[in-house]
Amino acid sequence: MMADGGGEAGEVPPPPLEGLQLVQQGAEARLYRGRFLGRAAVAKLRFPKRYRHPALEERLSRRRTTQEARALLRCRRAGISAPVVYFVDYVSNCIYLEDIVGSTTVRDYITSVQQSGKDTSNLFLLAEKIGEALARMHDEDLIHGDLTTSNMLLRPPAEELDLVLIDFGLSFISGLPEDKGVDLYVLEKAFLSTHPNTDMLFEALLKKYSTTSKKSSPVIKKLDEVRLRGRKRSMVG
Amino acid sequence: MFINTLGLAVVYWFKTNPLFCYKMQHFTHQLELFPDCSVTLILFNDVKNAAALRKKAMEGSIDGALINPAMIVDPFQILVATNKAVHLHRIGKMKTRTLYTEIIFNLSPNNNISDALKKFGISDSDSAVLIVLIEDREKTVNLDGIISEVEGQQVSLTELHKITDTAKVKKMYKLTPQEEKIGTLLDGIICRMSTKDTA
Numbered sequence: 395m396m397a398d399g400g401g402e403a404g405e406v407p408p409p410p411l412e413g414l415q416l417v418q419q420g421a422e423a424r425l426y427r428g429r430f431l432g433r434a435a436v437a438k439l440r441f442p443k444r445y446r447h448p449a450l451e452e453r454l455s456r457r458r459t460t461q462e463a464r465a466l467l468r469c470r471r472a473g474i475s476a477p478v479v480y481f482v483d484y485v486s487n488c489i490y491l492e493d494i495v496g497s498t499t500v501r502d503y504i505t506s507v508q509q510s511g512k513d514t515s516n517l518f519l520l521a522e523k524i525g526e527a528l529a530r531m532h533d534e535d536l537i538h539g540d541l542t543t544s545n546m547l548l549r550p551p552a553e554e555l556d557l558v559l560i561d562f563g564l565s566f567i568s569g570l571p572e573d574k575g576v577d578l579y580v581l582e583k584a585f586l587s588t589h590p591n592t593d594m595l596f597e598a599l600l601k602k603y604s605t606t607s608k609k610s611s612p613v614i615k616k617l618d619e620v621r622l623r624g625r626k627r628s629m630v631g
Numbered sequence: 632m633f634i635n636t637l638g639l640a641v642v643y644w645f646k647t648n649p650l651f652c653y654k655m656q657h658f659t660h661q662l663e664l665f666p667d668c669s670v671t672l673i674l675f676n677d678v679k680n681a682a683a684l685r686k687k688a689m690e691g692s693i694d695g696a697l698i699n700p701a702m703i704v705d706p707f708q709i710l711v712a713t714n715k716a717v718h719l720h721r722i723g724k725m726k727t728r729t730l731y732t733e734i735i736f737n738l739s740p741n742n743n744i745s746d747a748l749k750k751f752g753i754s755d756s757d758s759a760v761l762i763v764l765i766e767d768r769e770k771t772v773n774l775d776g777i778i779s780e781v782e783g784q785q786v787s788l789t790e791l792h793k794i795t796d797t798a799k800v801k802k803m804y805k806l807t808p809q810e811e812k813i814g815t816l817l818d819g820i821i822c823r824m825s826t827k828d829t830a
Contacts, residue, residue, distance in 0.1 A: 400697065409663075409664065410663055410664060411663050412663060428663075430663055430664075431660065431663070431707060431710040431711060431714060432660060432707060432710065433644070447811055462830050463825070463826045463829045464829040465824065466822070466824060467822050467823070467826040467829070470810055470813065470818070470819065471807050471809070471810055472807075473807065473808075473809025473812055473813055474813070474815075475754065475811055475813045478814065478818045478821055478822050479822055479825045479826050480821060480825055480827065481711065481714055481715060481718075481740070481825055482712060482825060482828075483664075483718065483724060485718075492818075496686070538744065582828050
């Protein structure tokens, strides 16, 4: 996520939490860490984008915040690990969530295992865990919308592969295999571009997805179709 | 010298350990988002006058929220409900008529106000009562006054787990079996409380 320039972001004050630290400045929102109501928490503050018309801005931010909160609840109800929501502030479009203290992103974990040259069999297990979690998520008709390995966390110790999904700002509800296929396609592109030589890993992920999800075959079919559609792909003939 | 340092360490541990911020048995927390506002929780057991207290609460003569502690799993649950209530109160968007009924309503996993007040508020036959008091620039809290109104034994918040009716709580919040695998009962409760207006 590229930083969007201090301009509009600088006008929105950070939440007054104890021990506040800015963790990440994204294109859409700023992530802070701090203590909230006696617990380690993360505050995700969506800030206004000045190039947007104010009416649209208000609605869009509000909608993304709502969708995120709703998706997190749906995930948990389905047994998919996602942060607990502590408080949703619809005025400043800020969500206060559980902080997974000491977590590692799946992205960092894969990179470090590959770089260390250690045994990669754990990576295959991780791929299966991801496939399984996504299958359960899609079976709930929940589309993440922004699947990347940076949006997946591992609770400490990382080797135990206790997966937590995060960042549901672009999520929505849909039963369509097309939407689920696209969700997987987004992950595939992100996965293969961020982590070189991981084709087999991703294949293992998809395999586990297919065996876990009850509605997987139309989804995989759509995934194949979408792959053919992608950028720089000729749709001729 | 060593004894001194040890003594200091013990005192330091007591003062910073969250369990011991329960001065005199009650529990106070200053709301981060509303720094002028602090929340105090007082727990009573062996209460004899629940009916009279409930009447006073309905009349508005008790300046606090009277909650059934059997439905409460952890003080955090109350803090989450209170934080949301104060937030909505300050922007004039409460769903109920008073700050105290709003706190009780926020504990509920659904949007039915009268059901929430019945299930989470106290009933005439209750023998335990949890009182939530709010103090801000406009209002100071008369702790001793409130305590004197209750015919019962004030106990520390650490005793809460003995009073909680876990079966009743599980039934009320309807946690799914899959959910129990990925988190605690409290996690499931908090999630429902904070996102019930998105459902």
